[in-house]
Amino acid sequence: xxxxxxxxxxxxxxxGRISILNCDYTNSMFDYFLWYKKYPAEGPTFLISISSxxxxxxxxxxxxxxxxxxxxxxxxxxxxxxxxxxxYFCAASGWGGAGSYQLTFGKGTKLSVIP
Amino acid sequence: xxxxxxTPRYLVIGTGKKITLECSQTMGHDKMYWYQQDPGMELHLxxxxxxxxxxxxxxxxxxSTVSRIRTEHFPLTLESARPSHTSQYLCASSENEQFFxxxxxxxxx
Numbered sequence: 001x002x003x004x005x006x007x008x009x010x011x012x013x014x015x016g017r018i019s020i021l022n023c024d025y026t027n028s029m030f031d032y033f034l035w036y037k038k039y040p041a042e043g044p045t046f047l048i049s050i051s052s053x054x055x056x057x058x059x060x061x062x063x064x065x066x067x068x069x070x071x072x073x074x075x076x077x078x079x080x081x082x083x084x085x086x087x088y089f090c091a092a093s094g095w096g097g098a099g100s101y102q103l104t105f106g107k108g109t110k111l112s113v114i115p
Numbered sequence: 116x117x118x119x120x121x122t123p124r125y126l127v128i129g130t131g132k133k134i135t136l137e138c139s140q141t142m143g144h145d146k147m148y149w150y151q152q153d154p155g156m157e158l159h160l161x162x163x164x165x166x167x168x169x170x171x172x173x174x175x176x177x178x179s180t181v182s183r184i185r186t187e188h189f190p191l192t193l194e195s196a197r198p199s200h201t202s203q204y205l206c207a208s209s210e211n212e213q214f215f216x217x218x219x220x221x222x223x224x
Contacts, residue, residue, distance in 0.1 A: 002157075009155070034212060043121075043205050043215030044158070089158065102173070103148075103213060105157040 003027045004092050006106035015115050019077040023090030023106055026071065030092035030104070035064060035075045038087045038108070047088075048075070080113045087111070118142060121206050121216035128196055129224050136191045136219045138206030147189040148213065150205040151175060158205060164189055196223045 005024045013019045021035075031052040036044035050057040050064045050073065057064050063076045077084055090106040119140040128134055140147065145166045150158040150173075160173030164183040178200070179193050189208075193200055203220050207213040 004157070036215075041124075041218070041220070043119075043207075043218045046212045046214060049212060102160055102163070103158075104174075105150075105159075107155065107157045 002106075003030075004090055004104050004106040006088075006090055006109050008109050009107070010110040010112070012112045012114060013080045015082055015113055016079045019075075019080045019084065019111055019113070021075040021077075021088050021090075021109050021111065023073050023075075024071060025073075025092050027092070027094060027104075028071070030094040032093040033064070033066060033073050034091045034093070034103070035062075036089040036091060036105075037084075038089060044089055077111075080111075082113050082115050085111055085113045119206060119208055119214055119216040121204075121219050123219060124217060125220050125222075127222045127224065130195075130197055132196050134193050134196055134221070136204055136206075136221070138189045138191070138216055139187050140189075140208040140214075140216075141187060142208060142210075142214070143186065144208035144210055144214075145186065146209045146213075147183065148207040148209075149173075149179075149181060149189070149191050150207065151177065152203045152205060152218075162191065196221075198223045 034049040035047040038044040048062045066073045087108040087110045089108045091103045122137045147164045149162040152158045159175035161177040162181040164170045205218045206216040
């Protein structure tokens with residue numbers, strides 16, 4: 001039973017255009033959301049995060065939007081660059097078992113930016 | 116930028132062997148984690164630690180064990196490797212956001 005869902009396994013975008021990656025979650029106890037970027041044969045790299053008390057967070061070309069009522073968040077990359085080509089993981093943080101905060105990850109979306 | 120290291124990066128080993136995957140971080144983070152990831156799938160938490168002498172099992176059941184004797188070191192051990200253990204193993208540490216190491220790709224023949 002997946003609590004964090006990235007329904008698009010892949011996305012292709014032309015260089016310079018906007019990339020929009022989507023993520024849905026089911027657990028209303030999640031209160032912090034993160035996006036990670038992963039290149040092949042490397043570990044994930046933290047990209048941007050958002051707390052549940054906000055609906056938008058912006059960092060340079062990257063903006064994350066959170067719609068709590070829809071349990072949906074999205075990552076916008078504009079303008080997209082070929083170096084952005086990677087797998088993007090959505091993750092959610094909430095109070096897990098044994099009194100701990102844990103991250104739950106989606107399956108990832110592979111973004112390809114075409115020059 | 117967090118400095119977190121994993122060795123080996125790649126390991127091919129026969130069934131029944133004992134292996135230890137190393138993870139070290141120089142950030143002084145109390146929290147450390149081990150994840151397992153298969154291609155095209157999500158990362159699954161298999162172990163975590165909130166400090167020295169603290170270890171807990173994660174969401175995904177794993178036959179591996181971990182230890183946390185020093186803050187900077189969080190090794191993962193498989194006593195008897197099997198083909199079903201073939202996967203990528205990712206170590207992470209955090210104060211807030213988790214920072215990941217480069218991963219160990221394990222293949223058990």
